[in-house]
Amino acid sequence: MTEQTPQNRAIEELEQFGLREYEAKCFVSLTKITSGTAREVSEHIDVPRTRVYEAVRSLESDGLVEIQHSSPQRFRAIPITEALQVLEQQHENRIERLEQSLRQLKRTTNSETNGTDPEIWSLTGAETITTRAKRLIDGAESEVLLLLGDVQAVSDGVNNRLISATDRGVDVVVGAGSESLRTSISESSSEIFVFDSEFDWLTQPDHDAGISVGRLLLIDDEGLLASTVVRSDGTVRERAICGNGSHNGLIYVLRGLLSQYLDRPPR
Template identity: 45%
Template sequence: MDELSNHEEAVELLQQLGLQEYEAKAFVALTRLRQGTAKEISEVSDVPRTRVYDAVRVLESSGLVEIQHSNPQRFRAVSVGEAADTLQQKYDSRTDSLRDSLEAIDSVSTDAETDVTHEVWSLSGTAGITSRTQQLIDDADQELVFVLGDEDIFTEQLIERIRAAQQRGVTVIIGTTAESIRERVQDELPGTQVFVSGLAWLSGSLWSDDDTEIGRLLLVDQSSILVSTFHESAGGEHEHEQAVFGRGFDNGLVTIARRLMATGLPAVEDPGTGES
């Protein structure tokens, strides 16, 4: 069952990266065969034999398959590592081209545009929320307070972003919901102020019928706030992550948010007031 699931997932992911269905199936078949004829690929992949040749030609032009001009022709996939690098370069190139194209598009002014002093927006999906989290950390100039409600959020990418912020001179304060997470953060980011949050509701619901859990709390330069939540499935697994993001709040709200987020860290001085 696991092998079948891996096979289907690999085909689906390859399609998401730009391959057509038959191309993805043929490539996965070749990773299993190491090398094979069109007939063998067809038998393993369920791709019609007449379509195998077209799929393999596309894969060859993409640098994913090699052809031996024997009789009959034999085909083999490049190594998994080489294939992943090739697809990543292609994906990165298209992403860069997309960024350039979007940035070159002229903006259109509307009557609805106003000089907003503060704003609140909602975000949905872990990928988008993670991207916004990283952007906020990258933009930090003075301080970021980050409370981790879920250990899975503490990824290598996030660690690299926080290290870069520290190297810029940004003060970093990290709260966790468990001692084990605190120890991991300290190991990865030595010298960082790390504490176990004193907010009990971060690691569990106050109400038995509420399946919502806090994913992450982030306050950057006392002006931008991001709060995300997960909903638990019946099996206790985290499902879809949602978040609200805001910036430009007045000092009162920011002060309250900062003091709440730093609950559990002794004698945290509030830069806005100079008080502990």
């Protein structure tokens, strides 16, 4: 298993941005040693000298490395701040191209699936779950109920979506066991009804199993998102289920249990 040094982490992250292994290694080496020849880079980062030239040419074409045409040639990485800006722009361009390609795809219709049938799907990852929560809130027409449990599941950006929902005339109700969290939400908008959930199952994690309730989101009579936060081996991961459909049993039960907060939210 590769030791997780700052150098190795930087190489791995650069590879996630689309750099090939030798390109990432050469860039990290040049960032660390300021400048160097192909031989110096090869000795420093354990990349074959012939592959250093190939990697540096690719990095230069991406605007990440400068070449001094001396004998022998010397290379240096552009400043870190500039490199991050270049990588960010490349990433955004890649996302835009991907979006265009995906939107050009024609969706095939499954004739065996009735679009009105209730469905349950699972999601993993806090970022993915937050994105789905935002989309559900954006689509709310009459009411939003959000129960917050584990602080790990409290995400930036969701609060703005809740405020936007109240601006559209949607009743927004938020329950939380944390007084500081309730205060923060209340201060963000007087139109959001905030209450102390006082649900033991929401605020008391199962320490033996490493599981706690993350967030529960109910949208109108149609949408549901419920998540748990799982802690294991030093990692924290959020998992969720999403449901839809007015005849979905899970949505029906939760709607009934929480109706006292949804039907008469004080202003």
